[in-house]
Amino acid sequence: MIILELFINALIAGILLGGFFAALSIGLSICFGLLDTVNIAHPTFIVAAAFCTFILNANFGIDPILAGIIITPLFFGLGWVIYSLYYQFFEKTSAEALRGLAFFFGLLFITEVVLIISFGVDHRLVNAAYIGKSFGGEFAGISVSVPFRLLSAFVVAAILTLGLQMFLDRSFFGRATRAVHQDMMALSLMGVDPVAIKRIAFAIGLGTCGIAGALMIIVIPIEPAVGRLFIGNVFAIVVLGGLGSISGTLIAAMILGIAESMVSTFFGPSWAPAVSFTILLGVLAFRPTGLLGVGDTR
Amino acid sequence: MIMRYKFEIGCVAFLVLAFILTQLGLNRFFFFAGFAVLQFIMIATAWNILGGYGGYINFGTAGFLGVGSYTSIALIQWSNVSIVPQIIAAAALAGLLGLAIGYFTLRLKGVYFAIATLALAIVLETVVNNWDFVGGAAGISILPTRKPELLGAVIVDRKIGVFGNYKEFLFFLIAGMTIFSVWVARTIEKGKLGRGLNAIKDNEEAAESMGVPTLRLKLIATTISGALMGAAGGIFPSYLTFIDPLTAFNLEFAVYSLAMPMIGGTFTWIGPVLGGLLLGTVQQVAIVTISSELNLLILGVVLVVFVTFAPHGLVGWFMKKN
Amino acid sequence: MSEPLLNIDSVTKNFGGFTALSNVTTEVQVGERFGLIGPNGSGKTTLINCISGLLNNDGGTITFDGHNLNGMKAHKRTAAGITRTFQIPRPFHSMTVMDNLKIPIEFVSGTGASQAAIAEQAMSILETMGMAEKAHQETSGLTQIELRKLELARAIAAKPKLLISDEAMAGLTGNEVDEVLEILISFNEQGMTIIMIEHIMRAVMQFSHRVICLDAGELIAEGKPDEIVKDKGVERAYLGV
Numbered sequence: 001m002i003i004l005e006l007f008i009n010a011l012i013a014g015i016l017l018g019g020f021f022a023a024l025s026i027g028l029s030i031c032f033g034l035l036d037t038v039n040i041a042h043p044t045f046i047v048a049a050a051f052c053t054f055i056l057n058a059n060f061g062i063d064p065i066l067a068g069i070i071i072t073p074l075f076f077g078l079g080w081v082i083y084s085l086y087y088q089f090f091e092k093t094s095a096e097a098l099r100g101l102a103f104f105f106g107l108l109f110i111t112e113v114v115l116i117i118s119f120g121v122d123h124r125l126v127n128a129a130y131i132g133k134s135f136g137g138e139f140a141g142i143s144v145s146v147p148f149r150l151l152s153a154f155v156v157a158a159i160l161t162l163g164l165q166m167f168l169d170r171s172f173f174g175r176a177t178r179a180v181h182q183d184m185m186a187l188s189l190m191g192v193d194p195v196a197i198k199r200i201a202f203a204i205g206l207g208t209c210g211i212a213g214a215l216m217i218i219v220i221p222i223e224p225a226v227g228r229l230f231i232g233n234v235f236a237i238v239v240l241g242g243l244g245s246i247s248g249t250l251i252a253a254m255i256l257g258i259a260e261s262m263v264s265t266f267f268g269p270s271w272a273p274a275v276s277f278t279i280l281l282g283v284l285a286f287r288p289t290g291l292l293g294v295g296d297t298r
Numbered sequence: 299m300i301m302r303y304k305f306e307i308g309c310v311a312f313l314v315l316a317f318i319l320t321q322l323g324l325n326r327f328f329f330f331a332g333f334a335v336l337q338f339i340m341i342a343t344a345w346n347i348l349g350g351y352g353g354y355i356n357f358g359t360a361g362f363l364g365v366g367s368y369t370s371i372a373l374i375q376w377s378n379v380s381i382v383p384q385i386i387a388a389a390a391l392a393g394l395l396g397l398a399i400g401y402f403t404l405r406l407k408g409v410y411f412a413i414a415t416l417a418l419a420i421v422l423e424t425v426v427n428n429w430d431f432v433g434g435a436a437g438i439s440i441l442p443t444r445k446p447e448l449l450g451a452v453i454v455d456r457k458i459g460v461f462g463n464y465k466e467f468l469f470f471l472i473a474g475m476t477i478f479s480v481w482v483a484r485t486i487e488k489g490k491l492g493r494g495l496n497a498i499k500d501n502e503e504a505a506e507s508m509g510v511p512t513l514r515l516k517l518i519a520t521t522i523s524g525a526l527m528g529a530a531g532g533i534f535p536s537y538l539t540f541i542d543p544l545t546a547f548n549l550e551f552a553v554y555s556l557a558m559p560m561i562g563g564t565f566t567w568i569g570p571v572l573g574g575l576l577l578g579t580v581q582q583v584a585i586v587t588i589s590s591e592l593n594l595l596i597l598g599v600v601l602v603v604f605v606t607f608a609p610h611g612l613v614g615w616f617m618k619k620n
Numbered sequence: 621m622s623e624p625l626l627n628i629d630s631v632t633k634n635f636g637g638f639t640a641l642s643n644v645t646t647e648v649q650v651g652e653r654f655g656l657i658g659p660n661g662s663g664k665t666t667l668i669n670c671i672s673g674l675l676n677n678d679g680g681t682i683t684f685d686g687h688n689l690n691g692m693k694a695h696k697r698t699a700a701g702i703t704r705t706f707q708i709p710r711p712f713h714s715m716t717v718m719d720n721l722k723i724p725i726e727f728v729s730g731t732g733a734s735q736a737a738i739a740e741q742a743m744s745i746l747e748t749m750g751m752a753e754k755a756h757q758e759t760s761g762l763t764q765i766e767l768r769k770l771e772l773a774r775a776i777a778a779k780p781k782l783l784i785s786d787e788a789m790a791g792l793t794g795n796e797v798d799e800v801l802e803i804l805i806s807f808n809e810q811g812m813t814i815i816m817i818e819h820i821m822r823a824v825m826q827f828s829h830r831v832i833c834l835d836a837g838e839l840i841a842e843g844k845p846d847e848i849v850k851d852k853g854v855e856r857a858y859l860g861v
Contacts, residue, residue, distance in 0.1 A: 038409045038412075038413075040412075040416070085606075089606045089607075098353055098354070098355045098408050098409070099605055101355055101408075101409055101412055102355060102556055102560065102601070102605045103602060103605050105357065105552075105556065105601075106553075106598050106599075106602035106605060109549070109553050109597075109598040109601070110595065110599060110602065113591055113598055114595065116591055117591050117592070117595065228420065228549060231413075231417075231420075232416075232417050232420055235413050235417075239410075268428075270424070270428055270435070271428060273420055273421075273423075273424045274420070274424035274425065277417035277420050277421040277424075278421055280413070280414070280417045281399075281402070281417055284402065284406060284410050284413075284414050285402035285403065490726055490727075493719075493722070493723065493726065494727065496712065496714060496715065497712050497715075499714070500713050500714050501710040501711075501712060503674055503694075503706075503710065504710040504711075504712065505712070505723070506673075506674070506693075506694040506695050506698075507672055507673075507674065507694055507695075507698060507703065507704055508695075508703070508723050508724040508727065508728070508774060508775075508778060509695050509723075509724050509727040509728035509778055510695055510723065510727050511693070511727075512695065513693075565714065
């Protein structure tokens with residue numbers, strides 16, 4: 001019975017965690033999956049956003065989710081600038097793709113060090129009414145508990161992900177972004193500037209870091225280097241989901257969330273970081289086109 | 299005739315010089331810092347065999363170094379195996395790891411190899427964190443002074459040993475390993491393997507179509523590169539005397555191993571040597587004079603600036619000038 | 621009739637749900653000049669990717685010179701005697717023109733030869749292509765025609781039995797097209813079998829002994845150049861009527 005109880009609680013926590021993972025990955029799904037820019041610094045930008053949320057919350061008492069929305073334009077702008085630079089120095093000159101990767105890796109490292117210099121290596125938290133409480137009860141003799149911080153993150157993440165998916169599926173801009181992925185020439189023939197489309201799409205992808213950062217600091221205490229642990233999660237999710245597929249990203253995020261929650265419950269939290277990376281390595285080795293089999297990895 | 303063996307003569311001369319330095323009774327800090335710089339050169343050289351010649355970026359330097367370090371620690375814990383077999387075992391294991399990860403990811407686009415190597419470093423760190431035999435997350439102390447048998451009988455003290463203390467011995471050892479690595483890299487560069495890797499870097503499909511066995515060459519390169527990194531890690535615990543997963547698997551190694559060849563120039567063996575010498579020295583000076591965080595910030599900025607504006611590094615810049 | 625050099629038997633290739641090649645069957649004789657035409661997206665490049673080994677066909681069999689090529693890696697096919705050029709030239713851009721040619725010589729046609737002998741072979745090929753004075757230049761400074769010639773020279777340096785030329789003349793002027801044609805014909809006369817993919821009809825019809833036409837992944841016509849020109853199906857494929 002105790003095993004069953006642990007299992008059910010781990011499953012619930014896993015699904016909620018999956019929603020949080022989806023919010024972390026959705027921006028990368030756009031930047032990497034649709035635009036082919038290997039933004040390895042994505043999780044670190046999310047950590048930067050989490051620190052911004054921390055400042056707004058600690059100094060002005062602003063609700064973390066509201067703070068996430070407030071800083072989103074900032075990250076949209078950052079994405080705009082980064083893509084412009086990336087395009088100018090790497091994409092336009094068709095430099096080796098791997099040099100672009102080194103560029104993002106450098107950004108990751110710089111961001112991390114700047115955060116360490118400004119905030120130190122201590123863990124930080126935020127305050128809000130829904131953090132720390134949980135909702136629970138007994139069902140058929142099994143006691144279930146749902147922490148509010150995970151639940152609120154899940155709800156916001158679901159709105160963010162579904163909203164973005166609808167936007168990309170229904171709007172002209174969304175269709176143009178998919179077209180950029182498939183055929184740049186066709187777009188230019190239609191009189192649309194593919195670079196402008198990509199710049200906006202990248203900025204949207206990075207813009208999601210604002211809200212994802214707020215969710216991160218709601219879910220876990222943060223420190224500057226915590227982003228590294230999520231590199232495995234986000235890339236595993238984006239690759240597993242099939243590059244550029246938003247619904248695939250959601251499913252993969254759930255799978256990873258549940259897997260990580262199960263491992264934490266039954267083997268101990270210190271093994272959790274290995275889960276995502278092991279899944280990532282396994283996917284790359286055996287199923288590189290992702291679950292839905294539409295990715296292009298070769 | 300002498301001109302033809304200029305490089306080999308230079309290697310021997312360097313080793314003789316390194317040996318003489320150990321006999322002068324210099325301050326220990328000199329050997330401590332000298333070791334760090336030489337180890338940097340070795341890491342940069344090893345990284346460049348795959349990254350510079352073949353164009354495949356390895357973010358997992360820390361993983362390979364960590365495997366090397368913890369192989370040594372496991373051997374010490376198991377039965378006080380001495381340093382030379384430690385290093386050989388470390389190299390063998392890291393080389394095998396390179397082969398395995400290469401085999402699973404090198405059929406994919408290059409970025410997946412890069413991401414997989416980063417993933418590897420974190421998986422390994424988690425494993426070591428949970429492995430109490432080698433100290434777990436808390437780390438472990440290795441005290442060569444208390445266990446002289448680890449270093450063989452050559453050093454114990456001035457009276458009977460060749461070297462006055464273990465720092466001098468390790469300095470000489472890393473000098474030999476670094477020279478060996480540079481020789482390996484240069485031999486690859488001047489040979490068929492290096493030319494094949496270059497073709498892969500320029501255009502992999504064209505290389506394969508022109509008869510270059512791309513997968514095999516890449517696997518050879520990951521294995522050699524991994525083994526040399528493993529060796530550089532294998533000597534690490536004896537040098538640091540204390541090691542924990544955070545140190546052994548530090549992301550800084552990935553940044554350094556990328557930045558050193560990029561700054562020096564990735565297309566020739568001189569590049570990583572120059573970059574390693576430069577960044578290694580700056581690091582040793584910066585730790586003493588400014589804060590190490592600021593040093594890392596400068597490192598990151600320098601990496602981005604070189605990747606963006608000077609893809610051929612210092613060597614490329616000098617060659618253009620002449 | 622003697623054994624064909626290349627036998628393509630019901631070859632099929634799918635990308636996800638899209639059928640790029642459907643049941644293509646044809647053969648190429650030793651010493652033949654073989655033309656491959658078809659509108660954009662008809663599967664020409666997919667077919668030669670399947671022959672040269674950059675892709676593996678999902679169904680059917682390709683046999684070359686007695687070897688079954690199914691599942692064989694591209695570099696082994698090059699060693700067996702198939703080389704190809706790329707539609708968009710893909711030089712090894714960090715190397716000189718000469719070093720570009722040395723790669724296939726060192727890895728295929730002249731394995732084990734000394735560096736001096738390899739350089740000599742590379743030079744003699746560059747001379748026949750009229751590229752000798754460019755030997756020590758970087759590829760970044762080459763003109764369009766020079767890049768095309770380098771692409772051909774590098775393929776020829778592997779000493780293939782079968783050369784596949786993928787749109788080697790796209791973007792060239794009339795005179796340049798003639799120059800490339802002349803080079804290809806002279807290598808054919810030395811015994812090299814050649815498959816030419818081309819959009820310039822004048823060139824492919826003048827060059828080929830026999831032509832096949834692909835449309836939407838299917839082989840729709842096969843015959844002598846003058847027959848193909850008159851073929852109603854080919855006309856329809858090109859004009860879309």
